Amino acid sequence: MLTIKNLCYKTQDKEILKDVNLVFENGINVITGQNGTGKTTLAKILMGIVTATSGQILLDEKDITKLSIDKRAKLGVSLSFQQPTTFKGITVFDMMKLANKDIKTIKDACTYLSMVGLCARDYINREIDKNLSGGELKRIEIATILAKGGKVIIFDEPEAGIDMWAFDDLTNLFLTLKDKIVIIISHQKRIMEISNKIYLFNKDGEIVVTDKTKLFKEVEESKCSTLRSQNANTK
Amino acid sequence: MQTLNKIEKELLEQISSLHNIEECSVNIRKNGQCVVRKTNADIEIESKKDKEGINIFVKDGTKNKGCHIPVILSVSGLTDTVYNDFYIGNDVDITIVAGCGISCGGGKSEHNGIHRFFIGENSKVKYIEKHLGLGNGGERVINPVTKVFMKKNSECNMITTQISGITDSKRTTFARLGENAVLNINETLFTTDNQTCETHFKVVLEGKNSKAHIVSRSVAKDNSKQNFFSSVIGKNACFGHIECDGILTGHARIASTPKIDAGCEDALLVHEAMIGKISNDQILKLMSLGLNKEEAEQEIINGFLSSKI
Numbered sequence: 187m188l189t190i191k192n193l194c195y196k197t198q199d200k201e202i203l204k205d206v207n208l209v210f211e212n213g214i215n216v217i218t219g220q221n222g223t224g225k226t227t228l229a230k231i232l233m234g235i236v237t238a239t240s241g242q243i244l245l246d247e248k249d250i251t252k253l254s255i256d257k258r259a260k261l262g263v264s265l266s267f268q269q270p271t272t273f274k275g276i277t278v279f280d281m282m283k284l285a286n287k288d289i290k291t292i293k294d295a296c297t298y299l300s301m302v303g304l305c306a307r308d309y310i311n312r313e314i315d316k317n318l319s320g321g322e323l324k325r326i327e328i329a330t331i332l333a334k335g336g337k338v339i340i341f342d343e344p345e346a347g348i349d350m351w352a353f354d355d356l357t358n359l360f361l362t363l364k365d366k367i368v369i370i371i372s373h374q375k376r377i378m379e380i381s382n383k384i385y386l387f388n389k390d391g392e393i394v395v396t397d398k399t400k401l402f403k404e405v406e407e408s409k410c411s412t413l414r415s416q417n418a419n420t421k
Numbered sequence: 422m423q424t425l426n427k428i429e430k431e432l433l434e435q436i437s438s439l440h441n442i443e444e445c446s447v448n449i450r451k452n453g454q455c456v457v458r459k460t461n462a463d464i465e466i467e468s469k470k471d472k473e474g475i476n477i478f479v480k481d482g483t484k485n486k487g488c489h490i491p492v493i494l495s496v497s498g499l500t501d502t503v504y505n506d507f508y509i510g511n512d513v514d515i516t517i518v519a520g521c522g523i524s525c526g527g528g529k530s531e532h533n534g535i536h537r538f539f540i541g542e543n544s545k546v547k548y549i550e551k552h553l554g555l556g557n558g559g560e561r562v563i564n565p566v567t568k569v570f571m572k573k574n575s576e577c578n579m580i581t582t583q584i585s586g587i588t589d590s591k592r593t594t595f596a597r598l599g600e601n602a603v604l605n606i607n608e609t610l611f612t613t614d615n616q617t618c619e620t621h622f623k624v625v626l627e628g629k630n631s632k633a634h635i636v637s638r639s640v641a642k643d644n645s646k647q648n649f650f651s652s653v654i655g656k657n658a659c660f661g662h663i664e665c666d667g668i669l670t671g672h673a674r675i676a677s678t679p680k681i682d683a684g685c686e687d688a689l690l691v692h693e694a695m696i697g698k699i700s701n702d703q704i705l706k707l708m709s710l711g712l713n714k715e716e717a718e719q720e721i722i723n724g725f726l727s728s729k730i
Binding site for chain 1 (some may be wrong): 433666672700702703706707708711712713714721726
């Protein structure tokens, strides 16, 4: 269980997260909401990359609020970045070995690359640099996090740059992680459809916990009311 | 014949690790003298008569052969200047491994290796050159000069590394390319403490459709200083690309001075240079995989310096 207590994050001129209290349990937890509502900031705070202004984070009752990134990583917190980082000279195989010390052979690493739909033979010795496309980098990023594993696995917009044909595989992949705390920041209906819980971040810094049926109904109603008002304006 | 002690063997192993080529010709030079020489029917090695050094003759059509010519300096107070000329025939495919290892204790040792390559038509040369210093204190100076003259349709892939222990160096490379000739250079430099390193590249793209790619990746730590000068001259329809990537840590300094000079409207010359500290995003990414900050920095530097050509 991952518990967030009274978490706040302020910059000099803006309050981004306001008194957030959340409990994430095993299963697929989807965070959604408009751009600029603090979703990526929360992911970074959970990983330790960004320090919260105040509040507490507990992993299975252990207070991890003040722990460094690497210590959290060792306790089982993993983050698949929204924008994967590129490295000159570090190959896909090197990265897999850094993520998981049990990966010794190319065959070990291939298991994870195949899971994200990459032909391992074509990628294993390639450098993780700008010669890879955005979609390829994203898949390698996800494969690295699958290799690392952990108790809490956060995916920040995993669908970005991944083609539609690969989508079913991606959602099926998340379903195989259901025994862990999976947190997915996403705007995709198909990802929300497989979720156990949805956390809707709104512009006022509030977070509404909901489920897919309720959320889809609300979105539908809001679309209808927008259409109605547009129709009224044109008349 | 002089034998090699443990440190000398270690140096030799590091600068001249064996590769997958069945037959190699070998010339090992230690403290200013040739200690091992092995030649074969395809690759002849003879000593120069007028000065220190050797002439290497590679016969036309020689394929998949290797030639190792390492140099070891294990005494201080010695300045060893050596002139090695490679005459590579036509239709040759060869790997040449050179380099110098210095272990001189507290004094000063200097090696100046002047290599010239005359590469025949349709020939392919892979040239690997490693420079390494061992031991604390003292001065280990290396000033390599490499000149490459490339005929029609020839290819030269150079991998040069100066990884550690060299206190001062001035590295000079000159190349002149004929029609359709291709030159790829991958240089890796790593300096620490108060070391200094100066690199000069001058490439003349003389032949039609000649191509040159020069990539220099360097890391400067502590108070070390590196100075990179490059000059690519395009005299015909050609393509030239120079890339200088540097990572700085501590109080180090890296300077890059590019010059591209095109004298033909079908010449395309590109220069890229980037110098900066290790990217924070890269450190954060590796830390999120469980590495601490120092381990993350080391992995980033190791990756950056690993040569891939």
